[in-house]
Every structure is written in structure tokens, then in C-alpha cells.
Amino acid sequence: MLVYLHRVRDYGQPHPPPSQSLPLLGRLRLGPGHERWGRRALEAGLLNAAGADWLALLQRAEVTSIRGTEIHLEGVEEVFSRRSKLGERRPQVWRCSPVDYAGMQVLVVQLRRRGEKLPPAALELSATRPLLACLSLCNGHVRRGGKSEAHLVQPGTTTWLGVLYAARMTRIEERGLVIAGEEHVYPRRGRSYEAFPQSWWCRPAPPGLPDAGIHPDRESWITGTEIA
DSSP states (O other): OEEEEEESEETTEEOOOGGGSOOEEEEEEEEEOOGGGOTTOEEEEEEOTTSSSEEEEEEEEEEEEEETTEEEEEEEEEEOOTTOSSOEEEEEEEEEEESSOSTTEEEEEEOEETTEEOOHHHHHHHHTSOEEEEEEEEEOOGGGTTOEEEEEEOTTSOOEEEEEEEEEEEEEETTEEEEEEEEEEOOSSSSOOEEEEEEEEEEEOOTTOOGGGSOTTGGGGGGGOOOO
16 A cells, blocks of 8 residues: 555654655555564554565554544554664654545455355455445444444445444555454344454545445445344
8 A cells, every 4th residue: 555654753752743744655564563572463564665675664553543544553663773783662653644545435345254254255256246435443432442443434425334343454455454353243123233253355446436336235234234
């Protein structure tokens, strides 16, 4: 994913406002980090536009929000001095503005059904019928512990098409991004629900894609559920 990156902190302290500092232009990657940071730790990196050299690295990375066309990541940077091989660890926040995402409109494919991973044949079929939506990631309601939630909204409206609770971004690469979390499946009648693990694969939506590109079964996405 090609982005403009602003560092919010400078050596652990608040950085000058973005308008007073030049951003880095590069390709954002997010994936498993080195084992010394923990088994589930993620690493975010920014490669130059050609994808050949690293411009910045963020350990223990976590995507804290997606608002409009901006992605916020928090983590730890290692700052090395000229006289020492040991790096000093300092908190850092990245603000990334994707170049190739139009208003964060994405094509979304569910990777699980009722908690179970889709078999290859079903996944291949699902990938041919993605859901067109606007993606956002924000803090959830306090009654759910304030954990992050991923929301899908129908473009041009306020209609919710999907929700992932306790959501976290697990991967960012050229083909798109993956968000994992918990979906709530409601019966046709009643307010109780079942909770299942779910993952979304989201890739940039081509500009000007008509509403006909929306998954024909989009009703099953409303309120983040699959109707049982």
C-alpha cells in the first residue's frame, strides 16, 4: 500500500504539526514481527516507492484507528546512535494517508463462516463476489471494554454492512489488508447472538465502481452478522 507517512513523535516527544514537517512516501507493510518482541507481535515497515530499501520500522505495531483516508499506527521505534550498536526504544505514532485508496472504499471478502476457515473452493468463489464498502476502524463502546471495532458502511449512505468487534489489523501488503476480530451472528428472531472469530480481506476498490459491484447477498452483512 503506497502511503504518505507522518511521524507524530520525534525521539519520543510530540512532533511538529504535519503541516510543518515533510512526510515520507513509501510502501507500507504490516506482518509478524521478530520473535524477540513476542509471539503475536506485529511489525510495520515503510519501504521506498520502488520497494527496495527500508525507510522506517515500527515494532509491536498496532493499528489504532482508520478514519476517512488516514491510518494511525502505534508502536516502538529503535533509535541507534553512531557509537552504539544497541538501539534505544522509544514510543512512536505513525499517521499514514494511503495514496491508492479512494475514501477508504474497499472490496471485502470474508475468510471464515461461523468461525471456521473457508475451504479453498469456497474462498475462491467468495473472492469473485466481494462486498463494496467504506472501511473504518475506531474505539468501541465502553460496555465492550472500548476495544477497537471495524465498520463497513455502504458508500454514499449511513447504512452499516458489517462490524467486527475486538478488531485488529494483522497484515498490510500490496494486495490489500487483513482485519481479524469477532462477529456476532443473530437468529432471525430474538436479541441473543453467537460470537465467532472472523477475518476480512480488504483490497482497494477501483475508482468509479458502480453499486452493481456490491455483493448480491449484502443483506447478510447488515449489523456485522450472517443471518442464521
